[in-house]
Amino acid sequence: MTYGLLMNLLDMVVMIGIYSIAAISLNLEYGFTGLSNFGKVAFFMVGAYTYAILAQAGVNFGVCMVASAVSAAAFGFLVSLPAxxxxxxxxxxxxxxxxxxLRTIIQNQGIGGGYNGISITQIFHFQTLMAIRLANIGLAFAFLGICFIFSQLVANSPYGRIMRAIxxxxxxxxxxxxxxxxxxSQVFIMGSAIAGIGGALFxxxxxxxxxxxxLPFLTFTIWMMVMLGGPGNNLGVIxxxxxxxxxxxxxxxxxxxxxLPVxxxxxxxILFGILIILVLFYRPSGLLKESPVKPPKLKEPVNV
Amino acid sequence: MANTPWAQILLFSIQTGSVYLLSAVALTLTYGLSKFPNFAHAEFMTLGAYTGFFIANLLHLPLPLTVLVCILCAFLVSGSLGLMSYKIIFGPLLRRGSSLIHLMIGSMALGFIIRYVIIEIWPGGTQSFTLPWPEASNIGPFRIYIPWILPIAAALVAGVSMQLLLTRTNIGRAIRATASNPQLAMASGINTGRVLLTTWFLSAGLAGMAGLFIGMKASFSPTMGWNILLSVFAVTVLGGIGSFYGAIAAAFIIGLAENVGVVILAQFGLASDYRTAISFVILIVVLLIKPEGLTRLFKGN
Structure with a gap:
């Protein structure tokens, strides 16, 4: 039982890493720019399917990840045109x-196995489940780190100030x-690419x-993470x-x-629903408030 | 294409259109007055179906009476829930000046609460009514089955009563006044708070009725409302948000487009799951070309 619990715990940590990436991507769009993307799951899905189909064809991991990000970004661009x-x-x-x-198309046109889905060989082949999970934690958090730093840099740059202005x-x-x-459109593409990375890792x-x-519930879950943690604060959404x-x-x-009887x-x-309504009522800025923009320090005035 | 039963497809189009009419007239009412799309509208529909299902299993009355009681209960239960959700959640949020996105998220949250309460009460996925409907029969080129005709009759009754309510009664005039200019309405002594509560009650109640008819026609599940919500949004946008006559016209346009579209798609070997895609395409085109929808056609309503 303790071993089972430990494995569940490790599984949870991996998923925290993956969902944090999705939350950071939504934070770029909603938290900083105010775009209401209620289809986040679609971009996550594009990343996941691109990864799965390429990985099954034997393409190497790095290429798969790049392709997932690119295809999700392309889908983001496509949706951004009319939207x-x-x-x-x-x-x-x-x-x-x-x-x-998109989900209907994947189901009915037999993309990636249609209704039945598609199986992917994992990249880690260790003896124990524990080692595999630990390696996955490392992988997820490495990518989370990259996405976090990227998002922080964007948000604190002059570009980020334009996002906030919008x-x-x-x-x-x-x-x-x-x-x-x-x-x-650019923010949407960046956000989609990050969501694609999250999907690929998933x-x-x-x-x-x-x-x-x-399912759309995944979108709602990601929104919940952002709303609860604090829109406009990357640490908050994690x-x-x-x-x-x-x-x-x-x-x-x-x-x-x-x-349990229920x-x-x-x-x-049900509790999630109640929680999010309470957040909207009593703490619309989330657990962590938006951090002020950090402009680069001004140079010391030169004394003549 | 030669053997396609076009008469029957027309009947189905009218029937789909009638269900969309009930649901979209309801959605457009709150969308127009409270200025946000209520995603929990889907669950108001689902709740209507489950309420009717519960009542139908409980009662042992003659069929017409059972149906009437079901419709009434679906209307009242969903309506009361809509009223409460405005009183407890959306009203206070609107008064706090919540943003449009916050209101949408809130309505989604409410939708999930209702949906999972329904799943908790009625576990086991798909359900269906076991009412002793008379056998389907052929009349002229049409095949007639009572559950197919019911929503058409109901949409007719509901449409006419809504029209009378909006034009002939004080509360109807108050609703229209609040919709066109809330501040002015308030200044002229209209209790806009009560007007909004009334619209939420009516809206959710009509949604419950729409849900009940979908449920009676075939089987239904906790995601039933969600599955047609996107079409209902398409109808609302095509009709022009807040436009009563626009929603009625749009309901039949989308109903026809979906039913004929599915037949055409089948010619290309595409599944009927793409039904939603048809209304989606219409939605996108409308938003890009004519975001105000059909409102202009019905000026002065």
């Missing part, structure tokens, strides 16, 4: 629907001569993916991802080990 000119509510509906349509007041940003359409770790793994994952895994473990998984979903 980004729209108001937040329309953007939400369009992105949400894009995800559902979030706060589009008209004002436009009146300063910024082509907000182009900026939004596919690699899960060893089997199917259309049913990418914290949010950790809290949400701990919740989810505890419910799953509870279901396995304890007999299904803990259902209760968990």
């Amino acid at each position: 980004l000119r729209l108001r937040e509510d329309y953007l939400a509906i369009v992105t949400l629907t894009s995800g559902e349509i 979030r706060e007041d589009q008209t004002a940003a436009q009146s300063y001569g910024k082509n907000i359409q182009r900026y939004k 596919a690699q770790y899960s060893a089997h993916i199917e259309p049913g793994s990418f 914290l949010g991802a950790a809290v949400v994952q701990i919740f989810q895994k505890s419910a799953a473990i509870l279901k396995d080990y304890v007999h 299904d803990p998984i259902n209760v968990q979903y």
